[in-house]
Amino acid sequence: MTQPAHLHPDRLFPASEPARSIARDLYPAVKDLPIVSPHGHTDPAWFADNGRFASPAALFLTPDHYVLRMLKSRGISYDTLGIARKDGGPVETDGRKAWRLFADNYHLFAGTPSKTWVDHSLQAVFGIAEELSGKTADTIYDAIDSRLGTPELLPRAILDRFNVEVIATTEFALDPLTHHQKMEGDNYIGRVRTTYRPDDVTDPSRPAIVDNLKKFGELTGEDISKWDGLINAHRKRRETFRRFGAVATDHGVPTANTADLPLVEKQALLDKVLAGRHDAQDAELFRAQMLTEMALLSVEDGMVMQIHAGSRRNTDPLLFAERGPDLGADIPGPTDYVGGLRALLGRCGNEPNLRILMFVLDETTYARELAPMAGYWPSLMIGPPWWFHDSPQGIRRYLDQVVETAGFYNLAGFNDDTRALLSIPARHDVWRREVCHFLGTWVAENRLTRATAEDLAKHLSYQSAKDAYKIG
Structure with a gap:
């Protein structure tokens, strides 16, 4: 009887020898490595309640x-x-x-x-x-x-079963972190960590931005009507998130644009937003300035900065009005990283304590922009193929276009960016098989030694994510 394709032991390995044989030999050493899942959207209530x-x-x-x-x-x-x-x-x-x-x-x-x-x-x-x-x-x-x-x-047993060493959830700046407080009481912080996502108070396109900023000031005890007070509110909130294991921040932005305005212009922009008089151009400039501010705070506290640029979110207004965000209506768009990150990198791109992971939906930028940028700037690493591209073909396109210029060690490994708990081991298995596929082909072409490929397979399957996110 023919074995179903989705169960075949050689699935995703190269079609021809000797590359397939090499990939098959590399895979057992990475198959059961611990899973590091430093970015995701699983519900923290699952792990807090364990129901x-x-x-x-x-x-x-x-x-x-x-x-x-x-x-x-x-x-x-x-x-x-x-x-x-x-x-x-x-x-x-x-x-x-x-x-x-x-x-x-x-x-x-x-x-x-x-x-x-x-x-x-x-x-x-x-x-x-x-x-x-x-x-x-x-x-x-x-x-x-x-x-x-x-x-x-049960959720915690699933983490045990699949050897999930670390998993991060993602919470907004105003989130009370109730579930993480419960896990702290259970001494479960460290394995399940939060991530600081301040979009609810950095994106003026959100309808509730004025109320959100007022709540942000009340939560932190800062006068957010002053630019320095606003930044100090983020500083305090980041510290709270770190108490619950956060090693990273996360920024979902429509573009990669950054800015470095003088204080008087930043204050005038904030005044506009708080008065509700801002337009789309003001919202874009505010987001751009806040990305630079978040990078400067990362220079201070060492939190890894994740920039998720290039998604045109909630493109179905009816779905958004009926049910809210994150239900499938987000569509990729073209993104300029060289021009967009110019202001941020000019200000702090050479700071040794800064690490920025660039997550990409615009695949045309892989070889043209992202690989050369990560291959030069010490603060930049390329995040894994993400969202629409964390697939076998997407992983192949990614590795094929970035490695020759950025190398292997400027890649942030893999994270699964999922809301479905059981897909985590499945997604990591696809990544590990595709890494073996890629490395096996290069060994077969005498571009890498087998020993180097073995080291790289383990690194890309496990250690690279820990290094990128500074997880000890």
Whole structure:
């Protein structure tokens, strides 16, 4: 009987010898290395409460915008998938019905990384080798559901099972960090860490920006109507986040633009924002200046700065109004990193305590901008292929275009950027297989020795992320 493609031991390895044989030999040494997941969006309540997942749909379907967007593209309503509405209107509450709809349409995911991740999770966690479909929906649902209440399927046990050494969640500046406080009481901080994402108080395009800034001042005891007070509020908040294990900040911005304005202009810009008199150009300038300010604070406290540029977010106004952000309607756009980061790098790009990880959606910049920049600036590293590109083909395009100019050691390794817990080991396995694929090809072409490839495979699969994020 032919083995299913998603279970084949040579999946993602080179098609021809000897590269395939070399990749196959490299893989066992990295397959079971600890997972370092220093950037992600899993729910911290999972680890704080360590409770049962409600249903297979809650585990695989509703938290995963990669899955949701594909189903929506074929006209399937989010109501029928059980995605909550802001107005409290009715949506499907039966997880089995939502799961059946997912299974009936699972063929839509052929060729996508989502299918790779779901197949891997079903097999690795539940021992399910058969393909998800309308015919197998109930059988697979029951097999998963019967085990969700067992101790080995609780969130912390899942981290143990897949040897997750470190995982970071991401919280906004105004977040009370309730779940991380609970984990601190359980002595679980360190394995699960927070990340400081200040977009709620640095992005004037947000409707609640004025109220958010006022709350920010109240939370920190700073006068945020003054520029120095605003920056000191961030300084205090970053310190609080570090108490709960944060080693990094995260900045989701539509462009990579930065600015370095004189104080009088910064204050005038802040006055405009607080008065609600700012326009789109002012919002862009404020974000640009705040990126430079965050870099200067990173010079002070050593927190690693992640810049996620180039996503045009919430492009479906109806979906955003009905249900909120992060549900699949974000689309990549072109990004200028050389011009955009010029002001920031001119101000502090040579500071030894600064580290910036550039996350990229515009693949045209890999070889033209990002690799040459990371290959020169000591403060810059290239983040892993991200969002639309953390796929087998995306990883191949990434490595092929950045390594020759940036080298291997200016890469930040891999992180999974996921909201779906069980996809974490699946995504890391794809990365590790693709690293072996890439290195095996280079060894076969006599561009690397086998010993060097073995060292690089381990580095890129594990140590590079720890080094990039300064995780001891």
